[in-house]
Amino acid sequence: MNKSVYASPDQVSETKRHILTVLVDNEPGVLARVIGMFSGRGYNIDSLNVAEVSNDENISRITIVTHGTSEVVSQIEKQLLRIIPVHSVTNLDQEGSSVEAEVALVYIYISDTNKKKVYQLCDLYRARKIENENNTTIFEIAGASERVNRFIKEINEITKVEIVRSGPVAISSIQKNEEE
């Protein structure tokens, strides 16, 4: 595919993963506004998380994992700020150190042959058993996405699993906060 002659001059910056947290008024349609901006302008959403975070002020925090060059991500931030109910946009990668975590629920088929291995692995990753019936167990694992990825990869090598993941949420780390 030929590069469009309207495309920007060759970018030097590389494509990177970014975590954006967006504080929004918790009003109907606000999520649609945010994700509609992404699809309408051709940006990527790798994962998305929304929840109300303060009871009194009706504010929700949206955590979006995206990837792009720094130029693209800076454009995403500015476009998000144009949305009327958006309070603030924080790029946690630019903020420096941040802490992220996600939750995965893993539905694992257990047999006598793999039982030991599965429990060992879950122990190693501190995955918590939350339900158990006959040959199936549901484990919960929380932590950084990379850790969850590794767990899933290894458990997949042992047995058949079904997985649901929340995608990461993130916050700037304590060290960072104390510096300020």
Place this chain on the structure above:
Amino acid sequence: MNNKITGAEIVLKSLAEQGVEVVFGYPGGAVLPIYDTLFKQNSIKHVLVRQEGGAIHAAEGYARSTGKTGVVLVTSGPGATNVVTGLTDAMMDSVPIVCITGQVPQHLIGSDAFQECDTTGITRPCTKHNYLVKDVNKLSSVFHEAFTIAQNGRPGPVLIDIPKDVQFASGTYEEKNKIIIPSHRLFEPSPDFEKNKIEEAVELISKAKKPIFYIGGGCINSGPKASKLVREFINTVGSPVTMTLMGLGVVGSSDKNSLGMLGMHGMYEANMAMHECDVMINIGARFDDRVTGRLDAFSPNSKKIHIDIDESNINKTINVDVPIIGDVKQVVEKMIALWKEKKFKIDDKTLKLWWDKINEWKKVDCLNYNNEGNQIKPQYAVQRLYELTKNTKTFITTEVGQHQMWAAQFYKFEEPNRWLTSGGLGTMGYGFPAAIGAQVGHPDALVVDIAGDASILMNIQEMSTAVQYRLPVKIFILNNEYMGMVRQWQELLHGGRYSESYTDSLPDFVKLAESYKAVGLRAKTTDELDDVITQMIETKNTVIADIWVTKEENCFPMIQSGSAHNEMMLSKDQKQDKKSAEKGKILV
């Protein structure tokens, strides 16, 4: 609790408090309560259009010619979907609009009810903000916030969707000054915003050898004072200035510093100056692709200053050196003060060298066209229209296509807000309803829609509106029986295969005017032209002037898509090299 009124009454009361004088609209089932209330009052005038698309373009024309917010009132379903084009148009060109749509009663929402559509869903990407009001007690605060958002920062369209049961319900009205809008929902430049950047910018300008001001529609949106300040600053600096299609009129055409319009069909000298300049001062423009041409060859050796109220325009397509986020009039006022305070001046010799170069480019005479024979050239028609209307307070609107570019090239604008055209979206059918809106806002002015024969048919039904309200709008059709700009691209880029760009069976525009009880005029040759224009101006009625122009005239100069500012085509004979033409073909 006796001070409760109905939702419909709250709508009208909110509009009245916001100073709305006129609403453009079309009734229907889901807005009947509002129309009923409208019937019982006298302070707000309603202009009944013939299709909702006409209402929103009329509101745009009203807004852009008066500086006020345009208001539209339409019903649910098809009423709402018909305004989508106009909302997008207003979004692209930053026009303040408040659009009220009816919605089916709340208990029917989601049931695929008659004339139901997801209005807020459909219009989310083409409005600055929109609301579905479910609580009648919130209606007045929504209206006041909507008007503020439409006008605040970079203006734009705001839509309010009101279910029919909310229009009937009774609730309390809150006054404008009782509403507190949280600051994150508005654009609030801090009082000493970007001070360092302004200093940096002014200093950069003072050291320029080849400066150019690049002026856009943002200067018009900032109000008439902004144009005055921009003119003053440019005069003080002594720099040349070029304007975008949306910025025409900010600096007068006759101003000694003006190089006219730039971009795809802009002036040779303006584009060359943009290419060669060393300091570019972009005020209220957004480096649109019609202006920049090929991005990697855009003004390669300049430092760029960019003043814009919308931060997302900064570094969107072109990286700039000194970005300043703010309102044009506030920023330019500070720049002038600083320039004077520091006694900055670009020395005359340096400026003269730059002007000498520009004057060389001017000698190319890029708008030159062959005006032989007694057939009317479209360029000549616009020139004559200008000559015969220049001493009258005239508003020009256009549709989209060749005639639009000829109007921009040959009609000379001396003031802001007199030129209304669809720039960003390029909406054929914009000009006539916009002219109706401008005429409603300026009953005594001359309003002319310079149109093409194809574009005018897109909203021709509004003839009925113009005649009903005795609006003496003039439609000046440059009739070549083609979709001229499509035909031009087909000639230049698609081997002259005129696929579907010829309009067979055009109406007889004179008879068409007469059938609406308007006046129809026709000029077939150059010697009839002046008489027709004069008669058109003097007629105190809606007029269609059908001007038969040469059929295969092309609009030059032209930077073909994918070419740079210094690769302009001045005529058809000057073919582009094949490679860049092929590249340009995939672009729009």
